[in-house]
Amino acid sequence: MNFLTDFPDKGELLNWFRKNRKPVLWDVNGHIHSPYSFSAFKSIEEMFQAAEKENIKVLGINDFNVTDGYAEFYELSLRHKIYPLFNIEFISLSKDFQQKGILVNDPNNPGRIYFSGKGLRYPVIHDNRSRDMITAMKINSQEHVQKMTIKLNSLLNKKNTGISLNFGEVVEYSKALVRERHIAKALREKVYRTYSEVADRKKLLESVYGRECKANLNIDAEVENEIRSNLLKAGGQAFIPEDENSFIELSLIKDFIIKAGGMPCYPVLLDFGDKNFTNFEESMEKMRKDLLDENIYCIEFIPGRNTFGILKKYVRYFRQHGFLVMFGTEHNTPAMAPLSVSCKDRPLDNELKQVSYEGACVTAAHQYLSARNEKGYTNNEGIADISNYKEYVKLGDAVINYFLNL
Numbered sequence: 001m002n003f004l005t006d007f008p009d010k011g012e013l014l015n016w017f018r019k020n021r022k023p024v025l026w027d028v029n030g031h032i033h034s035p036y037s038f039s040a041f042k043s044i045e046e047m048f049q050a051a052e053k054e055n056i057k058v059l060g061i062n063d064f065n066v067t068d069g070y071a072e073f074y075e076l077s078l079r080h081k082i083y084p085l086f087n088i089e090f091i092s093l094s095k096d097f098q099q100k101g102i103l104v105n106d107p108n109n110p111g112r113i114y115f116s117g118k119g120l121r122y123p124v125i126h127d128n129r130s131r132d133m134i135t136a137m138k139i140n141s142q143e144h145v146q147k148m149t150i151k152l153n154s155l156l157n158k159k160n161t162g163i164s165l166n167f168g169e170v171v172e173y174s175k176a177l178v179r180e181r182h183i184a185k186a187l188r189e190k191v192y193r194t195y196s197e198v199a200d201r202k203k204l205l206e207s208v209y210g211r212e213c214k215a216n217l218n219i220d221a222e223v224e225n226e227i228r229s230n231l232l233k234a235g236g237q238a239f240i241p242e243d244e245n246s247f248i249e250l251s252l253i254k255d256f257i258i259k260a261g262g263m264p265c266y267p268v269l270l271d272f273g274d275k276n277f278t279n280f281e282e283s284m285e286k287m288r289k290d291l292l293d294e295n296i297y298c299i300e301f302i303p304g305r306n307t308f309g310i311l312k313k314y315v316r317y318f319r320q321h322g323f324l325v326m327f328g329t330e331h332n333t334p335a336m337a338p339l340s341v342s343c344k345d346r347p348l349d350n351e352l353k354q355v356s357y358e359g360a361c362v363t364a365a366h367q368y369l370s371a372r373n374e375k376g377y378t379n380n381e382g383i384a385d386i387s388n389y390k391e392y393v394k395l396g397d398a399v400i401n402y403f404l405n406l
Helices: 010-020 044-053 070-080 095-100 128-158 167-171 180-194 198-209 220-232 250-259 284-293 308-320 350-371 386-404
Strands: 027-032 056-064 083-093 112-118 263-268 298-301 324-327
Touching: 010 386, 027 083, 027 324, 027 350, 044 056, 044 070, 056 070, 056 350, 056 386, 070 083, 083 250, 083 350, 083 386, 112 250, 112 298, 128 167, 128 180, 128 220, 128 250, 167 180, 180 198, 180 220, 198 220, 250 263, 263 324, 284 308, 298 308, 308 324, 308 350, 324 350, 350 386
Parallel strands: 027 056, 056 083, 263 298, 298 324
Antiparallel strands: 083 112, 112 263
């Protein structure tokens, strides 16, 4: 049963909101990865506890390839009184862009495209084709990680470390989708269980790396990131390239998102503060036209990797041209950071907070209407109702506040 079907109908809900409205811009984080893919958090419960401490009232789960965490996420949203956004993320590959060397929103791999879906239905219902697509992606991911684990284990044996690592041990660190970050975590913990002295840990890691260990061995996230960088990424001794045929075409990803009730959304990389943009993103005007050619009317940012001035420039431009804009923090690395969204160099200002909350409101309105089998912000072809943007903001504001008052 979708919880939104128990809400009052639109007219009654808006009447309630007019009488009870509180002019508050609730804090939002619309993009969080959970342990069902990989997360800095050990559990979804921990995610909500952190959100509660930071007074975040809208939280969006955004796992790679899976919706397995939705049920737990929903139950905890009720318990903690934090409005849930149901999202998903995929990685696609444009072979045309790859051949031309065009970087999209992956700074290192030409043609690779990260892509999100926002405001999916809950409970999510997949048709057979969508279900097969998800299953195939899980299998491909698992097979890829298994091959890297075997290659890493061979390296550990070759270096006479006295440590072995098998795929079953790696799987234990994952709830649904097994990724290379789980290998790094499993190896770090095994090294730390085997060697209690920092000097011995450092010596072993340097032996496996074939180079100096520079991470602070008292900070787990640094060590896991270094293991991943030195061993599991391109050039690493345990690296195995992903099969290009395992990537799903962007058109199929968009179709999956729309059929699941969601809105296709492009995650913007920007410049990491160094003023170096990808080919796809360096021109705002061209990027906007390219996105519209693909019927993409929603974009999202991870401000923590961007400087305030450049972020605001892009946000203003795309909002002025009718795009729905959202923000998040990802938390898909071992490093723990605040859930509150902030830029690389300073907090969001009121204008950006307004944009962030409006994005959450439109998504909440879309979820509400979709749950009631009504047309949401985007229709069955993914076309957005841009001209009525403010009406969706008003409706979503009512949905969120009604939920928070349950």
